[in-house]
Amino acid sequence: MSATVTAGTAGGVENTDAAPAAGSGEPAGPPGxxxxxxxxxxxxxxxxxxxxxxxxxxxxxxxxQRGALDPDSAGPTGTRAIAQILRDHGVAVEVARDRDAARRALAPGGATLVLPDTPALSDDAVRALTDAADDVVLIEPRSRTLDQLLAGSAPAGFAPDGSVPPGCEVDAGLRAGAVEPGAVFAPGPGVVSCYPAGEGSGLLLQESDRGQIAAVDGRALFTNENLADDGNAALAVNLMGRHPLVVWYVPGLGDTDLTDADPSLGDLTPPxxxxxxxxxxxxxxxxxxxxxRRFGPLVAERLPVTVRASETTEGRARLYARSGDPLHAADRLRIGALRRLAALLGLAATTAAPEIADAAAGRIGADRAAVRGLLIDDVPRSDAELLALTTRLRQLEDAVRAAVRPERSPR
Known part of the structure; x- marks a missing residue:
């Protein structure tokens, strides 16, 4: 059952349905x-x-992990393309991911060692690998390996943009033609240099006891994304394909002989x-x-009592009157007046009260001290003074409105 009770203006309370009628079809209870x-x-x-x-x-x-200079990677920085080209030329390519596998592959002889940067290997380990190979191609030369294998050689920055002719009488360079070297190197005594550019050369060559040692920037020339440019592919085949076997060493994270090389957190963490x-x-x-959160729409709750806004205002006014605090009521009136005056005068909502008072006084040509007293300083001591303040505030608003919008002012 539902009941509706309506009181007179003294209470002004309207009691709506306290609960939904039975069988109304409204959802109830937990979700289904x-x-x-x-x-x-x-x-x-x-x-x-x-x-x-x-x-x-x-x-x-x-x-x-298997990206840069990896012959099994088909990514832009991998080298699968040159490995496949070498195989098409009858050269076997064996990928060794640790130095023991590389040494076993090089043991029979007649092989070229392709060596990237090996920061985890000591000088002795690098020398043991290179001594077992007939030819060595450094595709990521660093200062240490350059000085160790090509004595006196060192990095010399990068070449300017643009292709560079060989500039030497080496067959590998003459057959390949012009390339864009990338990193360049300063040759040491007895080291042949090709592709001069900038402060160094893009290719260094030196004859060893068993073959030759070459240094070239493989990232700029031999990766999948760069191999088709200029004579890059021909240069790679000429340097790496001199023997029937290419042993391509790809150092792993744990492949080290350094006893003081502490693994990092990333090395210890599985992928x-x-x-x-x-x-x-x-x-x-x-x-x-x-x-x-709750799934589904929120349930609308029917309020048992609805109170009119005017009654709320009147009730608050009675509380102010009963407390005997006209100053508090005056502050509420002034706050409303200041907000409306700021809007009429085109001021920001954050404008300070003294600025609003001065602007209002200037607009209507009134005394600033008087307007400030009305809006800020005057303290009503009784209900009669509060009523007079209310009247003066309304008159001030009407005067400002008439000055700002004369066509809308009452006549």
Missing amino acids: RRRRVGAWIGIGLVLLLVAGAGAVVSSANQWA WVSPVIALLLVAGIAAGIWRG
């Missing part, structure tokens, strides 16, 4: 089974999407840790959203 099942299905789909994203991230990490952390984070966020 279908809604709960749908929520779990949604969470499962989110977890599947996150797992897929984690797999993509893991694959990207593996791509990055699947980052995707799992991301998966757990997103799963936690999804669980927080699931437990922190």
